[in-house]
Amino acid sequence: MEYETVIGLEVHAQLLTQSKVFCGCSTKFGAAPNSNTCPICLGMPGVLPVLNKKVVEYAMKMGLATHCRINRGCSFARKNYFYPDLPKGYQISQYADPLAEHGYVEIDINGGKKTIGITRIHMEEDAGKLLHDEHNSYVDLNRTGVPLIEIVSEPDIRGAEEAAAYLKGLHEILVYLEICDGNMEEGSFRCDANVSIRPKGDKGFGTRTELKNMNSFRNVQRALEYEIKRQQYILEGGGEVLQETRLWDDGQGVTHSMRGKEDAHDYRYFPDPDLVPVVISDDWIEEVRKGFPELPMEKRERFIRDYQIPAYDAGVLTSSRALADYYEEVARLSGKPKIAGNWVMGDVLKLLNEEKRDVKTCSILPASLAEMIRLIEAGTISGKMAKEVIEEMYRTGKPPKAIIEEKGMVQITDEGELTEIITRVIEANPTQAAQYREGKEKVFGFFVGQVMKATQGKANPRLINDLLKRRLSE
Amino acid sequence: MELNQTTIHELQEKIRTGETTSVEIVQAVFNRIDAVEGVVHAYIALMRDSALEEAKRADLNIREGKIRALTGIPVALKDIFCTRGFRTTCGSRILYNYVPPYDATVVEKLRESGAVFVGKTNMDEFAMGSSTETSFFGITRNPWDLERIPGGSSGGSAAAVAADECIASLGSDTGGSIRQPAALCGVVGMKPTYGRVSRFGLIAFASSLDQIGPFTRDVEDCAIMMNVIAGYDPKESTSVPIEVPDYREYLSRGIEGWTVGIPKEYFIEGIDPEVLTAVQNTIKVIEESGGRCIEISLPHTEYCLAVYYIVAPAEASSNLARYDGVKYGFRSGAGNVQDLLTMYKKTRSESFGAEVKRRIMLGTYVLSSGYYDAYYKKASKVRALIKRDFDEAFKLCDVIVTPASPTPAFKIGEKTDDPLQMYLSDIFTISANLAGIPGISVPCGFTRSGLPLGVQFLSGPFEEGKLIQIAAAYEKNAKIERRRPNL
Ligand SMILES: [Zn+2]
Numbered sequence: 001m002e003y004e005t006v007i008g009l010e011v012h013a014q015l016l017t018q019s020k021v022f023c024g025c026s027t028k029f030g031a032a033p034n035s036n037t038c039p040i041c042l043g044m045p046g047v048l049p050v051l052n053k054k055v056v057e058y059a060m061k062m063g064l065a066t067h068c069r070i071n072r073g074c075s076f077a078r079k080n081y082f083y084p085d086l087p088k089g090y091q092i093s094q095y096a097d098p099l100a101e102h103g104y105v106e107i108d109i110n111g112g113k114k115t116i117g118i119t120r121i122h123m124e125e126d127a128g129k130l131l132h133d134e135h136n137s138y139v140d141l142n143r144t145g146v147p148l149i150e151i152v153s154e155p156d157i158r159g160a161e162e163a164a165a166y167l168k169g170l171h172e173i174l175v176y177l178e179i180c181d182g183n184m185e186e187g188s189f190r191c192d193a194n195v196s197i198r199p200k201g202d203k204g205f206g207t208r209t210e211l212k213n214m215n216s217f218r219n220v221q222r223a224l225e226y227e228i229k230r231q232q233y234i235l236e237g238g239g240e241v242l243q244e245t246r247l248w249d250d251g252q253g254v255t256h257s258m259r260g261k262e263d264a265h266d267y268r269y270f271p272d273p274d275l276v277p278v279v280i281s282d283d284w285i286e287e288v289r290k291g292f293p294e295l296p297m298e299k300r301e302r303f304i305r306d307y308q309i310p311a312y313d314a315g316v317l318t319s320s321r322a323l324a325d326y327y328e329e330v331a332r333l334s335g336k337p338k339i340a341g342n343w344v345m346g347d348v349l350k351l352l353n354e355e356k357r358d359v360k361t362c363s364i365l366p367a368s369l370a371e372m373i374r375l376i377e378a379g380t381i382s383g384k385m386a387k388e389v390i391e392e393m394y395r396t397g398k399p400p401k402a403i404i405e406e407k408g409m410v411q412i413t414d415e416g417e418l419t420e421i422i423t424r425v426i427e428a429n430p431t432q433a434a435q436y437r438e439g440k441e442k443v444f445g446f447f448v449g450q451v452m453k454a455t456q457g458k459a460n461p462r463l464i465n466d467l468l469k470r471r472l473s474e
Numbered sequence: 475m476e477l478n479q480t481t482i483h484e485l486q487e488k489i490r491t492g493e494t495t496s497v498e499i500v501q502a503v504f505n506r507i508d509a510v511e512g513v514v515h516a517y518i519a520l521m522r523d524s525a526l527e528e529a530k531r532a533d534l535n536i537r538e539g540k541i542r543a544l545t546g547i548p549v550a551l552k553d554i555f556c557t558r559g560f561r562t563t564c565g566s567r568i569l570y571n572y573v574p575p576y577d578a579t580v581v582e583k584l585r586e587s588g589a590v591f592v593g594k595t596n597m598d599e600f601a602m603g604s605s606t607e608t609s610f611f612g613i614t615r616n617p618w619d620l621e622r623i624p625g626g627s628s629g630g631s632a633a634a635v636a637a638d639e640c641i642a643s644l645g646s647d648t649g650g651s652i653r654q655p656a657a658l659c660g661v662v663g664m665k666p667t668y669g670r671v672s673r674f675g676l677i678a679f680a681s682s683l684d685q686i687g688p689f690t691r692d693v694e695d696c697a698i699m700m701n702v703i704a705g706y707d708p709k710e711s712t713s714v715p716i717e718v719p720d721y722r723e724y725l726s727r728g729i730e731g732w733t734v735g736i737p738k739e740y741f742i743e744g745i746d747p748e749v750l751t752a753v754q755n756t757i758k759v760i761e762e763s764g765g766r767c768i769e770i771s772l773p774h775t776e777y778c779l780a781v782y783y784i785v786a787p788a789e790a791s792s793n794l795a796r797y798d799g800v801k802y803g804f805r806s807g808a809g810n811v812q813d814l815l816t817m818y819k820k821t822r823s824e825s826f827g828a829e830v831k832r833r834i835m836l837g838t839y840v841l842s843s844g845y846y847d848a849y850y851k852k853a854s855k856v857r858a859l860i861k862r863d864f865d866e867a868f869k870l871c872d873v874i875v876t877p878a879s880p881t882p883a884f885k886i887g888e889k890t891d892d893p894l895q896m897y898l899s900d901i902f903t904i905s906a907n908l909a910g911i912p913g914i915s916v917p918c919g920f921t922r923s924g925l926p927l928g929v930q931f932l933s934g935p936f937e938e939g940k941l942i943q944i945a946a947a948y949e950k951n952a953k954i955e956r957r958r959p960n961l
Contacts, residue, residue: 039574039575039576042801043796043801044556044574044575044576044802045556045562045564045569045572045574045677045678045796045797046555046556046574046578046674046675046676046677046678047576047674047675048673048674048709048710048711049711050708050709050710050711051711078792080791080792080795080841082795082798082818084798084800084814087796087800087801088795088796089792089794089795089796089798090792090795139800139801266842266843268791268792268838268841268842268843268846269841269846270788270789270792270841270846270850273680273681273682273712273789274678274681274711274712275711275712276711276712
């Protein structure tokens with residue numbers, strides 16, 4: 001039987017606010033355990049939460065970017081459960097009235113576009129974490145109260161590949177909006193998946209499992225692929241998929257059961273009486289919208305349209321806001337968007353990737369790269385020389401002209417000088433010259449190479465072409 | 475009259491004129507405590523040393539002319555308010571050793587106004603009770619009859635004022651926990667509008683109902699205390715940013731031309747005949763003072779108790795989840811835990827009392843999936859109707875008058891085995907918490923056997939001034955005999 005996969009994703013993104021959602025503590029990652037805490041986030045008796053307005057604004061940004069309806073009134077609820085990393089015995093989240101609902105994200109898949117619905121986006125506080133050694137467990141509450149948004153998708157995703165594309169799409173938007181650093185290893189961007197399969201064509205849903213503990217895009221895709229196969233195998237064997245929570249084991253490459261439906265939590269949600277409903281005015285929404293950057297999808301389309309670059313290039317160049325800004329600056333200053341794209345995608349990214357550096361810290365200034373492109377266009381240096389120049393620019397941060405001068409890299413554009421060299425080369429290779437004159441055009445390349453060698457690559461290739469042709473046909 | 479039997483305003487006068495000092499007052503208070511605390515047991519903990527230090531500092535300030543609203547006045551705090559560096563137990567074993575690293579906002583405000591803290595008063599565990607019998611630290615006795623309860627849950631704070639073991643005190647009122655013990659101990663007690671006084675640092679019982687208020691010997695003192703504790707607090711989201719009037723200005727205004735509502739639903743069967751007579755006398759005094767009494771209706775009154783015993787336990791079950799033995803307070807078999815779940819279960823089983831457990835279970839039940847709609851959600855809807863009843867009533871009258879408690883103080887142990895009987899003690903006070911409106915309980919006489927009785931006035935939200943106004947007018951014109959308990 002042919003099966004169809006149904007996936008819904010719950011993504012948690014940590015918001016990049018300076019302070020926590022209900023107190024003034026720092027959200028900085030990596031501080032000494034429990035140093036970023038106060039009585040409020042420690043949940044001490046008698047303390048009360050006060051909502052950080054920035055959290056609402058950041059969450060609203062994501063809602064607007066994903067075409068959600070922003071609810072004019074939203075409220076907080078308590079999600080009750082016991083765990084040592086949850087100091088109050090409940091997590092403040094949103095339940096009945098989330099901030100944003102009914103949105104969507106467009107993804108590129110199989111050369112086409114697909115829309116994945118977003119059920120809701122809500123704000124909540126993070127829990128702390130437990131550290132274990134051989135004998136003891138320790139609680140670190142630095143992360144407690146760090147603001148999160150949970151983005152819940154509709155069950156519109158039909159496979160592991162689509163899931164990965166959707167996740168990358170969300171990730172890109174969050175990072176573009178500068179509301180989340182997107183760091184999956186530090187847990188700033190994490191995802192749980194609900195997976196089920198059904199016979200193709202069926203409308204109903206199969207029994208789903210919930211997958212947790214996937215901390216990279218690759219993990220998500222692998223875990224989903226594994227889980228889909230596992231469910232297929234069970235169904236084909238006449239078995240039944242159990243509703244349960246399963247953990248992805250990266251080392252083994254398998255998912256295994258964490259808890260069954262029987263011990264699923266009853267969170268006993270109810271409106272948090274310590275927090276008043278958040279009232280969101282049209283003016284506030286407009287204000288948030290005003291500070292909105294161009295989003296990746298729009299940018300991509302504009303790049304294709306305005307710069308006449310291939311869709312693939314546009315995709316690479318808009319993969320981060322910083323890279324897109326960098327590229328645009330080079331394109332604008334050089335006036336050669338296509339060529340600028342090639343340099344940025346090729347050499348610049350290669351150099352950065354080798355050192356795992358971000359384009360924000362790139363020592364090649366856009367102006368320098370643009371200048372280099374102009375120097376090539378003007379014939380001052382050859383493309384081959386440029387490869388050396390760009391590496392030097394990357395290493396030293398110097399502008400191209402300075403490097404060219406220092407290294408004496410100026411192209412030989414003097415016709416007289418080049419003619420002399422060409423004449424010498426032809427004289428040294430009479431056999432090949434004769435072959436060319438007999439019609440063996442292939443030999444031409446040999447001569448170009450020889451001239452380049454004789455000039456240590458400094459000759460202008462176009463000039464070589466012209467002069468060689470002229471001299472050889474004499 | 476002894477210094478410890480005096481009102482705040484009388485003491486302020488004596489302090490200002492140099493007739494006495496804060497140190498003398500504080501000493502008088504501690505002398506009284508030494509004499510009667512052994513039988514009354516109003517306090518969980520005393521702050522003897524720091525109180526004398528504070529009194530000395532107050533006297534220094536007085537000599538320099540730096541007198542604030544409560545400079546040098548000994549005040550007691552219900553042990554539900556967090557006090558920086560001083561043990562705060564909430565009447566529970568689970569917090570028997572808890573020392574908060576911060577002050578509640580009301581404590582901070584009292585400190586800033588120069589008050590001297592006498593100690594932390596006894597209370598029903600986590601404020602759950604109407605008799606102060608559920609405290610882990612033992613029961614408090616009613617100073618008027620040591621065989622009887624002082625009311626609850628702020629029984630310690632009420633008894634401390636009634637027994638002259640402090641000049642004024644603070645309590646908290648979730649369903650009547652200030653007004654009912656005030657009535658049963660013969661003192662003035664006010665529950666302000668929800669949002670009027672910051673709850674920051676008040677150990678939560680039911681967050682949407684809890685409110686902090688004063689116990690005092692007379693209405694003027696109540697106004698003085700309210701001036702100190704009322705006001706917006708940025709540390710609390712439900713705190714309301716509206717201006718606080720000077721409540722003393724309402725003391726002498728009288729109630730000429732006022733309409734006073736008498737809700738017919740509050741005069742039910744089971745109400746003690748002496749209570750009834752006292753309230754009828756109150757109505758007479760109001761009319762003699764220029765008020766016109768009319769019958770009004772609060773049609774959803776019969777649901778108040780049911781709604782309260784869904785909403786309050788629901789919130790309590792969540793608020794009390796943090797007491798799990800992980801971070802502070804009592805932990806069963808400390809350091810010797812088999813597994814996490816066992817530690818949770820043992821800790822909570824061994825350190826919560828029966829009433830707290832009852833409410834946690836009730837609250838957990840009404841919030842659990844499948845029951846939420848039938849209980850919590852429905853209760854919330856009825857609560858809105860109860861509030862609307864009051865909105866409608868206050869279109870017809872300025873204030874409402876009701877008994878504060880259906881009976882005088884009952885005997886210790888009389889109702890402890892029958893929670894429903896106990897819950898009925900708050901029947902006249904609960905509605906104000908559900909509606910968020912303010913209420914005041916004022917002494918209105920004594921039973922033939924000499925037990926104090928109280929009458930309750932209710933007003934619209936943020937109209938505490940009106941309550942002070944009618945309470946002061948009543949106090950002046952009723953001329954209730956000023957007796958002292960025979961201790
Ligand atoms: Zn904090």
